[in-house]
Amino acid sequence: MNFTPDIRLFSCHYTCQQTSAMDDNGLQHLDFPKNISINRVVCTGKIEITTLLQAFEDGADGVYVVGCPMNTCHNVKGSQRAAKRVETVRSALSELAVEPDRIKMYHTPRGLHHEFIEAAHEMNDTITELGPTPF
Amino acid sequence: MIVAERKPLAEIIDMVKDHKKILVLACRGCVTVCSAGGEREADILASLIRLGLKKEGKQAEVATGSLVRQCDKEYIDGIDQWKGQYDAIVSTACGVGVNFIANLRDGDHVYPALNTTFFGGSAEQGVWREQCAGCGNCVLHLTGGLCPVARCAKSLFNGPCGGSVKGSCEINSDVPCVWQNIYDRMGTLDRQKELSVSQPIRDWSVGGHGGPRKQVRDDLTV
Incomplete structure (x- = not known):
């Protein structure tokens, strides 16, 4: 099946700030998948559960959050809170008999490091394999 | 406070699966304090109901509202502000709230979103213990x-x-x-x-x- 998933990334400003200075060509140069839309937030701790669910309501096949390493969040516990909220959505997806892997939390070093690109590829591969959203 | 927790989603979705306009009604009393049925939780539940129904191939409008409390007649009367906009209410109040709506709104379908568990207090963030x-x-x-x-x-x-x-x-x-x-x-x-x-x-x-x-x-x- 020829399927290009619609993936929404919510990322902390400190993790992906360099991406904001890049156009699509710049991101492609870094091998960042074109089908992932980046939503930059001041801190992943600011992301509400409803925001993540809304992404699925809006048609996302997969959603992921990239924040600071667990114990070195710029805002102390922001990425820990985000991880809890992502886990809540994973549980809710399971309750709805939907694959919980359609949403995932990543903790990567601040700044645009290779881990940021690797997370994108991992998520892209996972969602491509899972197929289109059941919603 | 009265402590409660959300029912399993499958149970809630099964309750409302035949309704077309659903009002998820939050309570700004105890269940807001214990993070089970306040405005935030009602918004989350509304989204999950929409997703759950959509997955089952059903279409429904799911809106949210809130009342100061659902355990006083005066506040239950506030449901009139959504008159004509719902054919079922999913209450995120404790069982008292659901009963009050059923007592006072003859023609309204009302369903419980929560399991009311006990009278308790917050022992630490995210942990509640029965006390009374x-x-x-x-x-x-x-x-x-x-x-x-x-x-x-x-x-x-x-x-x-x-x-x-x-x-x-x-x-x-x-x-x-x-x-x-x-x-x-x-x-x-x-x-x-x-x-x-x-x-x-x-x-x-x-x-x-x-x-x-x-x-x-x-x-x-x-």
């Missing part, structure tokens, strides 16, 4: 303020059962033996001697065993 059973005949003055009805697995009145180990209840090591706590606390208060007085057999009719309870305050009725 609403038994109708408080004995806290005899036990240093710690409740043997709600906090002892056997609701014993005359000391521990003998099954506790290192201060924990035999039903679960996560549950402190409240009689150990009572004994220790009464010692701290220099009142341990009072515990040697046997408590008589209790009249449970005021604790719900006499049927649904009602309270009337003549000084407040006009």
Whole structure:
């Protein structure tokens, strides 16, 4: 099946700030998948559960959050809170008999490091394999 | 406060699957404080209901609203602001709220989104513990303020059962033996001697065993 998933990334400003200075060509140069839309937030701790669910309501096949390493969040516990909220959505997806892997939390070093690109590829591969959203 | 938790999604979605316009109605009372049924939780539930119904190939409008409380007639009347905009209400209040809507809104379908669990308090962030059973005949003055009805697995009145180990209840090591706590606390208060007085057999009719309870305050009725 020829399927290009619609993936929404919510990322902390400190993790992906360099991406904001890049156009699509710049991101492609870094091998960042074109089908992932980046939503930059001041801190992943600011992301509400409803925001993540809304992404699925809006048609996302997969959603992921990239924040600071667990114990070195710029805002102390922001990425820990985000991880809890992502886990809540994973549980809710399971309750709805939907694959919980359609949403995932990543903790990567601040700044645009290779881990940021690797997370994108991992998520892209996972969602491509899972197929289109059941919603 | 009254503590509650959300029902399994499958149960909720099954309740509303045949409705086309659903109002998820939050309560800004106890269930907001215990993060089970306030405005935030109602928004989350509304989204999950939309997703769940969509997955089952069903279309429904799911909106949210909130009332100051759902345990007073005056506030229930506020539902009129959504008149014509719903054919079912999913209440995220405790069971009292659901009952009040059913009592006062003859034609409205109302469903519970929560399982009401106990009267308790927040022991730490995200953790609630039962503290009171609403038994109708408080004995806290005899036990240093710690409740043997709600906090002892056997609701014993005359000391521990003998099954506790290192201060924990035999039903679960996560549950402190409240009689150990009572004994220790009464010692701290220099009142341990009072515990040697046997408590008589209790009249449970005021604790719900006499049927649904009602309270009337003549000084407040006009």
